[in-house]
Amino acid sequence: MTPTPISALGFDEPSLVERAQSGDSAAFTTLVEQYQRKIFRLAMNITQNTEDAEDVLQETFLKAYQHLDGFQRNSKFYTWIVRIAVNEALMKLRKRRGDKFVSLDEPLETGEEEVKREVAVWEGNPEDRYSQEEIRKILDEAVESLKPDFRTVFALRDIEELSTEETAEALGISVPAVKSRLLRARLALREKLTRQFKRKGEDVFAYL
Amino acid sequence: MLTCKQFLQELNDYLDPNVDAVTKVHLQAHVSECPNCFVIVDTTKHTLQVYKGIEPQAIPDDVKTRLWNALERKMAARGRE
Numbered sequence A: 001m002t003p004t005p006i007s008a009l010g011f012d013e014p015s016l017v018e019r020a021q022s023g024d025s026a027a028f029t030t031l032v033e034q035y036q037r038k039i040f041r042l043a044m045n046i047t048q049n050t051e052d053a054e055d056v057l058q059e060t061f062l063k064a065y066q067h068l069d070g071f072q073r074n075s076k077f078y079t080w081i082v083r084i085a086v087n088e089a090l091m092k093l094r095k096r097r098g099d100k101f102v103s104l105d106e107p108l109e110t111g112e113e114e115v116k117r118e119v120a121v122w123e124g125n126p127e128d129r130y131s132q133e134e135i136r137k138i139l140d141e142a143v144e145s146l147k148p149d150f151r152t153v154f155a156l157r158d159i160e161e162l163s164t165e166e167t168a169e170a171l172g173i174s175v176p177a178v179k180s181r182l183l184r185a186r187l188a189l190r191e192k193l194t195r196q197f198k199r200k201g202e203d204v205f206a207y208l
Numbered sequence B: 001m002l003t004c005k006q007f008l009q010e011l012n013d014y015l016d017p018n019v020d021a022v023t024k025v026h027l028q029a030h031v032s033e034c035p036n037c038f039v040i041v042d043t044t045k046h047t048l049q050v051y052k053g054i055e056p057q058a059i060p061d062d063v064k065t066r067l068w069n070a071l072e073r074k075m076a077a078r079g080r081e
């Protein structure tokens, strides 16, 4: 068997998966290289713990390798490993929180908490005023402040860009549950980032 | 017209590029009339953009090394089967 050079063709996921399934370790390695950062980011976003995220990263790719034969090629490889990673990350969360863990299936409190919304426009693009490192820190802290249910849905939908249906499937929750959690997460993050990035000394009345 | 609270309940739909035209027009009517919700829509869009715009951070070297070691052991074990 003559291996096809990978770099010459760019990243061809279906063929890499096919080769990995037929026992080509180099092809699997390329898939790991492609997705390891995203899986680690997802694991960090869910667990908020470096040690746990490292375990999740390892377990995800070890399990993917072990169960590669079971992967159906008509689905997306990335979505498949994300599901493995989500399962591992949720197990870590449960372990850390012991009995106090609230299952993702349980209904959330529906009482609309009275929050004063921060209604202010942003001062230009944060990218122009802050370094990547500073922005990353602000974004990470905002996500960390969300409850696990919310930050998990937000990470899958708005960071890893899964569809609503894929997110529901990965978490084993309903589509409406994904939507309501996503809304709460987006509004909460908007609130936090607006406090950070707003144009100082101006509020919405400037618009009236 | 929708109240602000009703509009915000539907904010995801408003931000969804695939939402149907009727819903979009219905929601747009509120945004055009309500400066508060206009700002909330705008800053929510910014929020999502800034999250999507940030590259995943490099994995710490020691974490990466342990991942590759674990994978190599697994691959070697499988090779012997």
Ligand SMILES: [Zn+2]
Binding pocket: B003, B004, B005, B007, B030, B034, B036, B037, B038
């Ligand atoms: Zn309004």
